[in-house]
Amino acid sequence: MTHARKSRGPILTPGRIIPLILLLIMALIPALVTSNYLITILVNCMAFAIFGLSWNIIGGYGAQISWCSAAFVAIGAYVNFILTNEAGISPFLTLPLGMALSYAMATVIGYGTFRLRGAYFSIATIAFAETLRAAVQYFKPLTKGTAGIYLTYRGANFWHLTFPNDRPFYFIMLILLVLTLFFTYRFTVSKTGYYLSCIKGDEIAAESLGIETFKVKLRAFQVSAMMMSVAGCFYASFLTYISPASTCSFDLSIKIGVVAIIGGIGTLWGPVLGAFIIVPLIELAAKLLGASGSSNVLYGLMLVLIVIFRPKGVLPLLTALYDKVFPARDAAAKGGRRA
């Protein structure tokens, strides 16, 4: 590791230039596009990319399939709306509370299930998400039950994250996406990240090498849960209305998982790619087919097909292309890393 950092390779490798170009394009889009509808879809794409990246921490890098993403989104969203509406507290200040609650919930689920291998964790996540939804529907004075909560509009106000249109959210989500990508990258090259990839490879072998698999899996799940609730907090402000059906449903958890799986499970760019493929595709399908049930059919079908035919997702197609376009440089970069 330290060796690689000292070696003087070119600073501007294609691997660094391409993300910068993408970022530049993304930053310029609002100036070029007049349609607010398109901006809204792009904000949705970025939000799902962030959700997918958060899911990927435990589901992709750790191969522990979680189906309770929506629960953490809901925690972030409800903490934000309740405190902002009732006490006028800024969403930025509600973030730590949402994160703390998500951390606690992740600990409760993980503590019981990560000692066991197999599907126990997945089952427990579904159970937990359902429990939280029942609780949200039950505590009506606080959550308004199934009716949901509307965010009080306070004019164009950055501190309270209310704006007359979605353009400011475009930049907020873009910044959050870049931060999440950067954080995810740092996580994968951290000690926990390496341990996690060992566990994914062979859990028993990892344990025999002295890795405390239980602790590592729990840590990754806690991190994933906190990221999810941060994203949920901002996403809720963007939606301006939340209900158990929209933020705390099994449907949402599935969609988040599918985004990461289709893009490329356990890869940095996979969830981003997946979100930018699926969100517009579903939007299109909903326009053409009408009913919402049919777009859910598409999600289910895509999940089944991808597991059968492309278990690694769509990203490998792009990386193969990348290797073709930059063969020499890539080889040099690899060589540099080895030296």
Added chain:
Amino acid sequence: MVVWKIAQSVLNGLLSGGVYALIGVGITIIFGVMKMVNFAAGAYLVWGMYFTYLWHKWTGLSAYALIPLVVLSMILFGYITFKGTIRRVIKTGGTSFILITVGLSFFLQNLAETVFGTNPLAVDSSIKTSSFLLGKIGGLPVIVGIPRLIAFLVMLVLVLGVNFLLTRTMMGRAMRATAEKPEVATMLGINTNKTYTFAFVLGVTLAALSGLIVTPLYYVQATVGNTFRIAPLMVVVLGGMGSIKGALVGGMLVGVVEQLVATFISADLGTAGICILFLIILYVMPYGIFGKGERAA
């Protein structure tokens, strides 16, 4: 008053737990043989309900008389979905199983909603609301709903039948051998692929029959799948994965807890009650009540 409330909800819980147990037995058989948790049982239950509805419209017979027809439809449906999807990832196993059965669950349930619409349909039945008086506690009547009782009895017959199948027939022996160790089973001349197919089709047929026996209790619509998505999974984990006795006991336990919570706290929290019970059991007995010691499948 309180004693009566408890007695009535325990009774209701035992009877509704029977349905959970039947789905649970289906899940546990599949798990025992191929080590796959079938997250899609609720979706197959929905299709079982729609098959019952369609055959009922077609023939006009009562739901219980349609059992053979629904079984045949479901065997075909289960076989096609198995060959088309799960069969292709058997070699990969593990995570793929979770992803593909959850995908199937989501796909099949929403497919039913797209094909048949969201309007609740009903299978006519003369016994829908009939019930009989079991006795009185403190002057208040303890009532048994006839459809619930029949559902329970059908469940018992089916579970006994499955037990007979597993212990007394060649196919059952082959399934148990595969459950123990697929490699050795193959060496002994068992076609494990056939056993997997049989186990899966048997498991989802039990889910479909659960759908049939609840038609007098629920409207036929895709969202019923949500009701039966979680509870049967809890049942199987509670009882111990792969144990039929466990699924039976777990089913009753889950049914009773759900009814007690619904009666004494709030109907909204019935599912939450099951989930909390499940988390507690995971902490205390990670492998369930009958886990490990019991023979798988």
